[in-house]
Amino acid sequence: MGRSIIRKRLLDFESYSPGLSIEEIKGRYGLSSVVKLASNENPLGVSPRVLNVLKEPLLVP
Amino acid sequence: MNDATAIVFLTTPDNPSGFAPHVDDLLDFHHRLRDDCLLRIKLPFSVNVIAETAGIAALGDDSFRADTIKTVVQEREILAHTLGDMGFRVYPSQANFVLVRPPIAASQLFEELLRRGVIVRPLSSYGLDDYLRISVGNFEDNETLLTAVHEILAR
Numbered sequence: 201m202g203r204s205i206i207r208k209r210l211l212d213f214e215s216y217s218p219g220l221s222i223e224e225i226k227g228r229y230g231l232s233s234v235v236k237l238a239s240n241e242n243p244l245g246v247s248p249r250v251l252n253v254l255k256e257p258l259l260v261p
Numbered sequence: 262m263n264d265a266t267a268i269v270f271l272t273t274p275d276n277p278s279g280f281a282p283h284v285d286d287l288l289d290f291h292h293r294l295r296d297d298c299l300l301r302i303k304l305p306f307s308v309n310v311i312a313e314t315a316g317i318a319a320l321g322d323d324s325f326r327a328d329t330i331k332t333v334v335q336e337r338e339i340l341a342h343t344l345g346d347m348g349f350r351v352y353p354s355q356a357n358f359v360l361v362r363p364p365i366a367a368s369q370l371f372e373e374l375l376r377r378g379v380i381v382r383p384l385s386s387y388g389l390d391d392y393l394r395i396s397v398g399n400f401e402d403n404e405t406l407l408t409a410v411h412e413i414l415a416r
Contacts, residue, residue: 215300247325
């Protein structure tokens with residue numbers, strides 16, 4: 201379907217394939233903990249300042 | 262939906278009604294079209310309002326950034342040395358990951374690590390079949406990785 205509405209040059213390449221997610225791997229191998237060193241992780245996790253800001257209600261413009 | 266023909270208009274979020282619909286809300290249309298085509302043209306990681314808010318806050322957290330850099334520099338050294346000692350070719354890195362060529366097939370090591378709960382990045386999509394890219398984790402994460410690698414190579 202839709203052949204006529206899709207630009208031809210889009211058919212020649214594949215979409216970006218991101219690394220696997222922690223949930224996918226836990227499910228696939230029945231693991232309880234997973235270490236992810238695949239996708240530009242920060243070794244310290246998330247900045248506490250960011251976590252605080254995200255607790256505030258977000259104003260959607 | 263399988264036989265339906267859909268026409269999809271993708272607009273910028275700043276529409277006249279003054280709210281910012283998430284693009285996924287607009288995409289209730291044929292899965293094949295979405296999977297095959299939309300993902301080829303959109304940015305792989307969406308930046309939404311939450312991500313923008315988090316990003317602005319992160320840019321202002323200088324001490325967290327300094328701690329992160331310190332951790333990366335310190336742990337990268339240990340990671341590179343230990344992998345080198347186990348027979349990996351480790352390329353010099355000034356980043357928060359290392360590029361390595363394992364002593365066994367990269368795809369095999371990748372799979373074996375997955376089974377042990379450690380996810381690293383295979384690079385075949387970059388044309389580097391024999392290499393892996395590993396983010397520098399904290400001490401515990403790196404220990405988990407190095408222990409798993411050691412077990413796999415010892416078998």
